[in-house]
Amino acid sequence: MPFRPVTSEKLSSAVVRQVEELILRGILSPGKRLPSERELAERLGVSRPSLRDAIAQLQERGLLSAKASAGVFVSDSLESGFSPALAELFARHDEAAIDYIAFRRDMEGLAAERAARLASDTDLAVISAIFTKIKDAPDNQPADQAAALDAQFHMAIIEASHNVVMLHMMRAMYDLLRGGVFYNRQIMFKQQTKRAELMDQHRAIHDALMARDAPAARAAVETHLTYVERALLDQQRTARHEDVARQRLDQELGN
Structure with missing residues (x-):
C-alpha cells in the first residue's frame, strides 16, 4: 500500500520552505535584507537555533548570503540570469x-x-x-x-x-x-x-x-x-x- 508514516516537520525545514516560497514568488527580491535574527525568530515563532539552522541551509543553497556587520540578505546572484x-x-x-x-x-x-x-x-x-x-x-x-x-x-x-x-x-x-x-x-x-x-x-x-x-x-x-x-x-x-x-x-x- 502507498502509505508512509506521518512525521512532524522540523521547525527549521518549515522556515526554509517559507523563505524559499517568498523568494520564488518575488516577494523577497535579490539584495533584500532580512530582519535581525531576534526579530525574525519572533515573527516566525521559532527558536533562534532553529532559525540559524534554516539560514545555514538557505546559504548552502545559494539563496541567502551573510555580510559582515550588515546582516543576512537574499543573494544578489539571483538577479542576473546572464553572464x-x-x-x-x-x-x-x-x-x-x-x-x-x-x-x-x-x-x-x-x-x-x-x-x-x-x-x-x-x-x-x-x-x-x-x-x-x-x-x-x-x-x-x-x-x-x-x-x-x-x-x-x-x-x-x-x-x-x-x-x-x-x-x-x-x-x-x-x-x-x-x-x-x-x-x-x-x-x-x-x-x-x-x-x-x-x-x-x-x-x-x-x-x-x-x-x-x-x-x-x-x-x-x-x-x-x-x-x-x-x-x-x-x-x-x-x-x-x-x-x-x-x-x-x-x-x-x-x-
Whole structure:
C-alpha cells in the first residue's frame, strides 16, 4: 500500500520552505535584507537555533548570503540570469536590442493578458498606484526617475500575472535594461512629446487591466512596445547619421 508514516516537520525545514516560497514568488527580491535574527525568530515563532539552522541551509543553497556587520540578505546572484560576457556581447550589437524588445512584446503582452484574468484586486491596486505616480509626476521630473517608474509599472504587471518563471526571467531582463546593456531608455523620457505619448500608452494599459479586458490589455502592451521599438530604431539611425556627419566635418576641416 502507498502509505508512509506521518512525521512532524522540523521547525527549521518549515522556515526554509517559507523563505524559499517568498523568494520564488518575488516577494523577497535579490539584495533584500532580512530582519535581525531576534526579530525574525519572533515573527516566525521559532527558536533562534532553529532559525540559524534554516539560514545555514538557505546559504548552502545559494539563496541567502551573510555580510559582515550588515546582516543576512537574499543573494544578489539571483538577479542576473546572464553572464557578464553575454551581456557585453548584447551591448555590442544593435540587433540584440531589437530582439530584446520583440521578446518583451511577446512576454509582457502575455503577462498583461494573464494579469487581466488572474490578478487579485490588490494586484490591480498596486498597478493603479504606480500609474498614479506616473500620471502625477511633474513635467520636469528627471529622466532617470521617469524611467524607473516605467520599469516599476511594467514589473507590477508581470508580478500580477502570477507566473513565477516569467517573473524571475523578466526581472533578469530588466536588470540588463537598467544597466543600459541594450539601449539608453532615458533618452525617450527627456523629450516631452515622447513622454506625452508614453503617458497615453500607459493609460491604455492601465484602463484595460482595471476593466479586466484581457485582449485589450495585451493589445495595449504590444502597441506600447512597438512604439518603443520604432523609437529605438530612430535612435540608432540618428546615431549612424551623426557618425557620418562627423566624418564629413573632419574631412572639411582637414583632420
